[in-house]
Amino acid sequence: MLSKDPYNLIITGVGGQGNVLASRMLGNLMSAQGLSVTIGETFGASQRGGSVMSHLRISSEGAWSPQIPAGGADMVVALEPIEALRVLARYGNPKVKVLANSRSIYPVGVISGELAYPSLDDVKKWVAELSDRSWFIDATEAAMNLGSAIFGNVIMVGALAATKELPIHREAFGQAMEAAMGPEKAKKNLKAFDIGVEMVGG
Amino acid sequence: MSIAKHPAGERRLYMGNEAIARGALEAGVSVAAGYPGTPSSEIIETLAKAAKDADIYVEWSTNEKVAMEVAAAASFAGLRSLCIMKQNGVNVASDFLLHLAGSGTRGGMVLVPCDDPGALSSVNEGESRHFAKMVEVPLLEPADFQEAKDLTKWAFTLSEELRSLVFVRSVTRLSHASGTVVPGEIPAPRRDAKFTYNGFILDPMEGPVMSAPVTFKHGQQQEKLKRAEEIFEDSPFNTYAGPDNPELLVIATSACWLYAREALRMLNAEGKAGLLKLATTWPLPRKLVKKHLAAAGKVLVLEEVLPFTEENVKVLAQEAADEIGHKPILGKRDGHVPMTGELNPDLAADAVAKALGAQVPEVDPDYKTKAGQYAFFGAPNRDLTFCPGCPHRASFWSIHNTLAADGREGFVCGDIGCYSMAVLPSGFSTLKTLHSMGSGTGLASGFGKLGPFGLNQPVMSVCGDSTFFHAALPALVNAVHHQSDITMAVLDNSGTGMTGFQSHPGLPTDALGNEVPAIDIEAVCRSLGAEVRVTDPFDLEKTQQTLHELLETKKGVKVLILRQACALSPQRKGKKDFDMEVDAALCRGEDCGCNRLCTRIFRCPGLVWDATAGRARIDEVICAGCGVCASICPAGAIIKKPVSAQAA
Ligand code: SF4
Ligand code: SF4
Numbered sequence: 001m002l003s004k005d006p007y008n009l010i011i012t013g014v015g016g017q018g019n020v021l022a023s024r025m026l027g028n029l030m031s032a033q034g035l036s037v038t039i040g041e042t043f044g045a046s047q048r049g050g051s052v053m054s055h056l057r058i059s060s061e062g063a064w065s066p067q068i069p070a071g072g073a074d075m076v077v078a079l080e081p082i083e084a085l086r087v088l089a090r091y092g093n094p095k096v097k098v099l100a101n102s103r104s105i106y107p108v109g110v111i112s113g114e115l116a117y118p119s120l121d122d123v124k125k126w127v128a129e130l131s132d133r134s135w136f137i138d139a140t141e142a143a144m145n146l147g148s149a150i151f152g153n154v155i156m157v158g159a160l161a162a163t164k165e166l167p168i169h170r171e172a173f174g175q176a177m178e179a180a181m182g183p184e185k186a187k188k189n190l191k192a193f194d195i196g197v198e199m200v201g202g
Numbered sequence: 203m204s205i206a207k208h209p210a211g212e213r214r215l216y217m218g219n220e221a222i223a224r225g226a227l228e229a230g231v232s233v234a235a236g237y238p239g240t241p242s243s244e245i246i247e248t249l250a251k252a253a254k255d256a257d258i259y260v261e262w263s264t265n266e267k268v269a270m271e272v273a274a275a276a277s278f279a280g281l282r283s284l285c286i287m288k289q290n291g292v293n294v295a296s297d298f299l300l301h302l303a304g305s306g307t308r309g310g311m312v313l314v315p316c317d318d319p320g321a322l323s324s325v326n327e328g329e330s331r332h333f334a335k336m337v338e339v340p341l342l343e344p345a346d347f348q349e350a351k352d353l354t355k356w357a358f359t360l361s362e363e364l365r366s367l368v369f370v371r372s373v374t375r376l377s378h379a380s381g382t383v384v385p386g387e388i389p390a391p392r393r394d395a396k397f398t399y400n401g402f403i404l405d406p407m408e409g410p411v412m413s414a415p416v417t418f419k420h421g422q423q424q425e426k427l428k429r430a431e432e433i434f435e436d437s438p439f440n441t442y443a444g445p446d447n448p449e450l451l452v453i454a455t456s457a458c459w460l461y462a463r464e465a466l467r468m469l470n471a472e473g474k475a476g477l478l479k480l481a482t483t484w485p486l487p488r489k490l491v492k493k494h495l496a497a498a499g500k501v502l503v504l505e506e507v508l509p510f511t512e513e514n515v516k517v518l519a520q521e522a523a524d525e526i527g528h529k530p531i532l533g534k535r536d537g538h539v540p541m542t543g544e545l546n547p548d549l550a551a552d553a554v555a556k557a558l559g560a561q562v563p564e565v566d567p568d569y570k571t572k573a574g575q576y577a578f579f580g581a582p583n584r585d586l587t588f589c590p591g592c593p594h595r596a597s598f599w600s601i602h603n604t605l606a607a608d609g610r611e612g613f614v615c616g617d618i619g620c621y622s623m624a625v626l627p628s629g630f631s632t633l634k635t636l637h638s639m640g641s642g643t644g645l646a647s648g649f650g651k652l653g654p655f656g657l658n659q660p661v662m663s664v665c666g667d668s669t670f671f672h673a674a675l676p677a678l679v680n681a682v683h684h685q686s687d688i689t690m691a692v693l694d695n696s697g698t699g700m701t702g703f704q705s706h707p708g709l710p711t712d713a714l715g716n717e718v719p720a721i722d723i724e725a726v727c728r729s730l731g732a733e734v735r736v737t738d739p740f741d742l743e744k745t746q747q748t749l750h751e752l753l754e755t756k757k758g759v760k761v762l763i764l765r766q767a768c769a770l771s772p773q774r775k776g777k778k779d780f781d782m783e784v785d786a787a788l789c790r791g792e793d794c795g796c797n798r799l800c801t802r803i804f805r806c807p808g809l810v811w812d813a814t815a816g817r818a819r820i821d822e823v824i825c826a827g828c829g830v831c832a833s834i835c836p837a838g839a840i841i842k843k844p845v846s847a848q849a850a
Contacts, residue, residue: 130569
């Protein structure tokens with residue numbers, strides 16, 4: 001079921017983007033299929049504009065360290081583009097794959113004009129150079145078209161499913177959503193999931 | 203579905219803190235109390251959500267000492283009780299802790315302190331384990347998620363067998379990480395609480411509960427520890443994997459066991475090194491540890507924060523030297539493992555590799571250099587800042603500017619909460635001291651008495667509403683009583699914002715959602731005799747005027763309550779007061795004489811400097827619509843429009 005055991009997935013973003021919820025959603029999905037999932041998170045800065053990361057170890061064996069060893073990521077999902085670069089510096093390796101939301105969130109230092117934020121083209125070029133494969137999608141834009149930025153992370157989950165790196169199934173996702181929030185909201189989330197799948201071209 | 207409803211035997215993904223909560227429920231806990239603090243808070247939150255289903259009582263107490271007392275009362279009445287706090291909370295509770303260890307307990311009572319190695323969300327790297335040794339009670343340390351549940355549950359049994367409080371120590375990487383757990387059964391709720399006190403004075407179950415007569419009780423306590431050691435010798439929670447005579451014995455506790463196991467795999471060293479997971483860390487099961495020491499060539503201890511187990515093992519190795527011979531023991535004391543910061547699989551692998559003379563596998567150095575460079579240039583740092591629309595940014599803006607205008611080098615003593623960030627530029631570097639809960643006002647009380655020694659700077663302190671009740675109140679009483687000349691700003695954002703809106707005595711709802719009497723901070727301060735003013739921090743002008751007046755004209759203790767709800771609070775989150783806009787025609791950009799007060803100094807993430815246009819701009823997705831920045835701009839370029847007008 002897994003291309004590598006443990007499969008090491010890092011979800012990164014900025015505090016307030018829903019990193020923790022996204023990692024839990026994925027963790028629950030894979031745990032429900034009988035896989036052992038260990039998730040390590042950085043919480044402290046979660047709502048105060050800091051960089052945040054969740055480490056997911058997906059395994060058929062049992063618990064792993066909640067921190068992935070340096071150079072050990074198999075897939076990086078970045079909810080904000082430059083966060084992918086930050087994660088690759090420590091956890092990247094030539095075989096890593098990267099899926100990134102292209103919508104930027106500026107650090108305070110950039111807002112105040114003290115620091116510079118790179119162009120998206122540069123970020124894409126650098127990430128491509130540092131990875132085996134990479135995908136950049138504007139999940140926030142697509143989510144706003146769907147009615148709210150909250151759907152951005154579900155779109156990212158759909159996109160991740162479409163990379164076929166992990167056993168994430170549409171039906172299982174739909175069922176989990178329905179159990180958690182009822183049929184009405186589940187439908188909308190399933191739509192977001194499908195949009196994500198399409199954006200990666202699954 | 204609350205955690206109490208999860209069926210036994212069904213695999214779940216639990217956060218370490220949820221696993222601890224479930225373990226307590228499976229032990230039949232009746233009462234749980236604590237004070238919020240990262241990384242411990244989700245234990246009480248989880249239990250509070252499950253309280254109805256499980257028929258238990260859960261509270262956020264005023265501070266950690268009170269929490270421990272509330273939980274102990276349940277134990278004295280024969281019930282099982284749980285008490286939780288972050289590492290430094292144990293310091294607050296420690297006076298009662300010492301006496302509770304002496305008096306003993308009745309119903310099973312467990313204390314879960316959650317330490318924060320590396321201070322990921324703390325202003326200290328405190329250790330709670332030494333308290334267990336110091337007050338002489340048993341200490342357990344779970345190493346993974348299933349064990350966090352199982353060990354918590356068993357701790358209650360142990361507590362009842364010994365009639366002693368038991369520590370279950372967690373760490374951030376366990377409390378805030380998640381893993382697979384299989385829940386067990388939850389027993390029926392208890393309804394037989396009774397406090398018995400008429401028995402013989404020395405009877406632990408029927409007499410009065412106290413730590414006197416001291417030497418007698420102290421002796422009993424040490425007997426309990428001996429008994430604990432015997433029980434620990436055969437505990438299934440201590441496990442060993444590896445060769446019979448390992449070249450290297452790694453003794454690992456808590457999350458370090460997961461790091462150590464991964465390190466041994468990374469190095470392919472499982473044939474040479476053995477791994478002893480020690481879950482019962484105080485008192486040490488001496489026979490068990492001795493047996494493993496005797497079989498090993500050398501020893502490496504992996505643990506987080508201070509070398510607690512390392513030192514205990516070293517004492518044991520010395521005492522048993524005749525039996526087991528000399529064993530080199532590597533760890534923190536000799537610098538083999540870093541003395542500060544948290545560990546991780548890489549640091550564990552380094553330590554094992556150094557001990558075995560092995561090599562840690564490395565990522566291609568060219569890749570690492572390139573990735574490092576791209577991150578350096580392409581990923582500018584994200585400094586922590588107050589949320590968009592946070593009342594603290596406005597409060598500190600006013601405090602900072604008023605003190606600057608006053609010109610007497612006034613300063614502010616800080617305290618613990620989101621507002622601690624005001625030591626940073628995001629809070630205009632307003633805070634000049636930062637220690638423990640309530641210490642800002644205590645320090646201010648002391649500074650305020652230094653006038654006769656020549657100190658003529660205005661003295662201020664800040665504290666949040668939860669902190670006010672926790673420990674600032676005694677300091678305020680002290681300042682009033684001793685006529686210290688200080689101004690205390692209470693940042694009343696109606697909730698424990700930092701840790702996620704837990705209840706506190708100033709609020710009308712408790713942890714269980716019940717309506718409760720709220721204690722009015724303003725009335726408390728007035729009744730103490732302080733000069734009290736209340737303003738809305740979003741009204742910058744009035745706040746600054748009021749503060750100026752307090753600093754200039756009043757003597758003694760002055761309290762300025764800055765009342766405005768946290769931007770993330772349920773009543774404000776997602777609701778804008780205003781639609782904001784920068785009028786590009788009015789904004790003078792870099793030419794403005796203000797030196798870009800708006801984006802360079804005030805720095806709300808919702809107000810962005812658009813370098814290409816040379817103008818400030820509102821980011822609508824991020825702006826919380828509080829309207830404060832409109833009062834900052836000297837050119838009146840930032841405009842607030844009523845939200846309704848736009849909607850119409
Ligand atoms: S109105 Fe101004 S200060 Fe308030 S959140 Fe928006 S940008 Fe920030
Ligand atoms: S304070 Fe006003 S005029 Fe000055 S730079 Fe900011 S928006 Fe422009």
